Amino acid sequence: MKLSSKLLNFEERDHYYYLKTDGPDIKLYFMTDDIIRIRASFDKEFKEESYALSLTAWDDRFDTLLGNLRKRVVPVSVKEKEFDDCYELSTTTCRIIIKKEPFGIKLISKDGTDIYSDLIGRAFKKDRQGRVYHYNEIDQENDCFYGFGETCGVINKTKKRIRQAPRDAIGHDAELTNPMYKHIPFYIRINKKRKHAVGLFYNNTYESLFDLGCEKSGYWPRYSYFCADGGDIDLFLINGPEISSVVERYTDLTGKTAFCPMHALGYLGSTMYYVELPENCDDGIVAFIDKNIKENIPIDNFHLSSGYTVDEENGKRNVFTWNKKRFKGPKKFFNEMNKRGVTVSPNVKPGVLTVNPNYKKFAKSKAFIKNSDNNDAYIDQWWGGIGSFVDFTNPAGREIWKEFLKNQLIEMGTTSIWNDNCEYDSIDDRSAVCDFDGFRRDS
Secondary structure (H helix, E strand, O other): OOOOOOOOOOEOOEEEEEEEEEEOOOEEEEEEOEEEEEEEEEOOOOOOOOOOOOEEOOOOOOOOHHHHHOOEOOOOEEEEEEEEOOEEEOOOOOEEEOOOOEEEEEEEEEOEEEEEEEEEOOOOEEOOOOOOOEEEEOOOEEEEEEEEEOOOOOOOOOEEEEEEEHHHHHHHOOOOOOOOEEEEEEEEEEEOOOOOOEEEEEEEOOEEEEEEOOOOOOOOOOOEEEOOOOOEEEEEEEEEOOHHHHHHHHHHHHHHOOOOOOHHHHEEEEOOOOHOOOOHHHHHHHHHHHHHHHOOOOOOOOOOOOOHHHHHOOOEOOOOOOOOOOOOOOHHHHHHHHOOOOOOEEEEEEEEEEEOOHHHHHHOOOOOOOOOOOOOOOOEEEEOEEEEEEEEOOHHHHHHHHHHHHHOOOHHHHHHHHHOOOOOOOOOOOOEEOOOOOOOOOO
């Protein structure tokens, strides 16, 4: 086990501060006055290769790939002071306190309010299994936690434990199921008394866990922690004080929501019934739309579930195929729906069954996630059988996916796609390999 208990060296480098501890080395970036990056690395490699960030202050391997979707900023200048027991780095709105021994980092507001503190002496840890931990001190009775992506139960997650590992949780319990479909390692913490919000975003895609005050030790103040199965503790600490300010700055980091078309704000018809009829589903859906129009029920969208891809012979759902009994002419169907002002969003799934007539073409293009011990396509359970999974970190995977989207759906007349089952839940071998745009990594 490795643990950060004391600061060994502190120095200013080109646009960041470098902290050496008896555990990880740490890079400290003041990206803005209110966004501070704390990257703690036990292997000390500090590779910069993130698909998630739209705002950076350093060279990243994916800068060219993301192009104008990413903005580069110059870190702000800070005022530096050294005291016997700590360093103090100040922006115009807050101060970072770096305790020397025992080691830890604190965030203080301009008016002197304690906003955030590591669990001093036990901030960063790596265990023998390679899992990394980050501990911070909490006010058990007054701290509230919001965020984490898609979760069940109460909104305030105080005293909860949340696992971040996407699952296709069909039929889930609205109160207790965990994990869920969509996980985001970001939360907002606000204290009932101080009413100063702070955001914590962990740029780490390994499966992970947040403990928000469940665990307790008689040797430490009350704490919460983040644990990931690997990687670095790459924390973006986001100052408020308002919750809205934290959200604004978080979306500066990871991207804003796209401006949606008008029809996305209207009534969306969504049912598997019409798409599972044995034949003439297209006529049934158009008749449903006409009934809405006759009854003066505004309808702008229709979600086309995956029944349109069901193979007539074996009943399997084969992405990028059409069941011609159910949909006699896809182009005509989309044309009829478009004439009525209804946008159709056909379902697509990123797994390709081995019985899919397109499987061999995908496999030949090397578009799938690979086995851990050879270069063959990884095969596991999928919807209705066994199949392989498109590797979107592989340029070949992205290209063939775009090809089939265009030929089988967009050219038929759709302007909207429903991306479904993106959890990759059924990849049970966690050593399956992604291309990672030229740097193969475990999935």
